[in-house]
Every structure is written in C-alpha cells, then in structure tokens.
Amino acid sequence: MKLYYAHFSPQARAVLMTIRNLNLEVEIINVNFQKGENKTEEFTKLNPLQQVPILVEDDGFTLTESEAIMAYLVTSRNPNSSLYPINDAMKKALVDERLFYNATSVFFSHIQILHPMLASGEASVSNAKIEILRNVLLSLNNFLEGKKWFTGDDEATIADLSILSNLIVMMCAGIRIDKYRNLSEWFERCKKLEGFEENYEGGKIVSGLLKMKNLPPLSQI
Numbered sequence: 001m002k003l004y005y006a007h008f009s010p011q012a013r014a015v016l017m018t019i020r021n022l023n024l025e026v027e028i029i030n031v032n033f034q035k036g037e038n039k040t041e042e043f044t045k046l047n048p049l050q051q052v053p054i055l056v057e058d059d060g061f062t063l064t065e066s067e068a069i070m071a072y073l074v075t076s077r078n079p080n081s082s083l084y085p086i087n088d089a090m091k092k093a094l095v096d097e098r099l100f101y102n103a104t105s106v107f108f109s110h111i112q113i114l115h116p117m118l119a120s121g122e123a124s125v126s127n128a129k130i131e132i133l134r135n136v137l138l139s140l141n142n143f144l145e146g147k148k149w150f151t152g153d154d155e156a157t158i159a160d161l162s163i164l165s166n167l168i169v170m171m172c173a174g175i176r177i178d179k180y181r182n183l184s185e186w187f188e189r190c191k192k193l194e195g196f197e198e199n200y201e202g203g204k205i206v207s208g209l210l211k212m213k214n215l216p217p218l219s220q221i
C-alpha cells in the first residue's frame with residue numbers, strides 16, 4: 001500500500017503512527033506542497049480536496065480521511081488489535097466518539113489560528129479563536145478525568161493517536177499544557193507509544209515555520 005504523506009500534517013502523521021503501531025509495510029510518498037504536487041491532475045484524481053493523507057491499496061482502493069484510514073487499517077490488518085476494538089460495540093463507539101471530536105473540534109481549534117498565520121503571515125489572534133482552543137484543551141483534560149487513555153484505562157486507541165498528533169502541533173506552536181494535569185500526564189504516557197518521536201519531529205516543522213516568518217509562539221494561550 002501507498003501513503004501520500006507530508007511530515008508537517010498532523011492528520012498524515014496520525015495515520016503513519018497507526019501504521020507503525022500495527023507494524024505494517026508501507027510505501028511513503030512525500031507530497032511537496034511548495035511545488036504544488038497536491039494540485040496535479042493525478043493527485044486531484046486521488047483526492048479532489050488536494051489534501052494529505054491518502055491511502056492507496058495495491059488494488060487501487062483509496063481513502064482520504066485520516067480517521068477513516070486509521071479505522072480501516074486496524075479493521076483490515078489486525079481486527080483483534082486494541083487500537084480499534086471492533087468486536088466490542090460499546091468500546092468501539094467510545095473510540096468513534098473521540099475520533100469525531102478530534103475531526104470536528106480538536107483539528108479545527110488550531111487550524112483556525114495557525115492557517116492564517118502560516119499562509120498569510122497574520123500575527124494577531126482574536127480572543128474568540130483563543131477561547132475556542134482553550135475550551136478544546138479543557139474538554140480534552142475533562143475527558144481524561146480518572147482515565148489513562150481517552151477511552152479508558154486499557155490501552156491507547158487510534159483516538160489517542162489522532163488527538164496526540166494535533167496536540168503536538170499545538171505544543172510545537174508554543175501552547176503549554178502543564179496547567180491541564182490529566183492532559184500532561186496522558187502526554188507523558190504517549191511518549192512510550194511506537195512512532196511518538198517520528199510524530200513529534202514532524203510537529204517541529206510548525207515551530208520552525210513560525211520562527212522563519214517572525215511570528216510569535218502561541219504562549220499566551
């Protein structure tokens with residue numbers, strides 16, 4: 001299988017971390033956005049949204065949403081994995097619940113701030129956007145109350161991997177999580193997961209870009 005990938009993308013890194021945790025072989029195709037490699041006809045055929053990640057199976061089966069790719073990889077390659085407990089309807093529903101929260105709220109909460117900064121050099125961030133991000137961090141901290149992982153005490157799931165990739169972006173952009181005790185403790189646990197370092201390395205691209213564009217880190221949040 002092939003993974004169309006960019007190291008700066010939290011969604012792509014979450015998929016790669018799933019692949020690492022499942023110990024799967026993959027051909028990684030690095031997509032250079034600066035060179036417009038996501039705008040080619042061939043790429044647009046694979047994903048009309050011109051975004052990464054994209055997973056392409058050897059027979060051509062293609063998926064373009066990170067959470068769906070992660071769920072598919074576990075279901076198709078190791079259905080007994082605790083990363084996505086498909087044989088337990090309730091446990092699986094709890095993972096889905098957090099995956100949907102990640103897709104609708106966690107990703108949005110930082111992209112609404114970082115995209116205008118990185119794409120058009122916008123240096124100021126409105127209080128309304130900061131409030132949205134703070135609420136997400138608070139909710140994540142509350143979800144973890146009394147739990148080791150986002151869906152319980154057992155083991156990390158793909159929900160943890162998805163949320164982790166986005167949290168890494170926020171931290172690399174300067175956001176401090178030490179006042180969110182549950183989240184900080186969970187983050188320490190995540191450091192032991194397969195592929196954590198690789199994921200974190202990709203996140204650092206964001207801090208590099210902010211510095212390069214002379215933009216302030218988001219330490220006020």
Ligand SMILES: N[C@@H](CCC(=O)N[C@@H](CS)C(=O)NCC(=O)O)C(=O)O
Nearest residue numbers: 009010011051052053064065066067
């Ligand atoms: N909902 C999608 C989001 C994918 C997405 O936004 N990818 C970004 C990188 S994180 C991208 O490729 N952006 C390039 C662009 O939109 O031009 C997913 O979870 O896979």
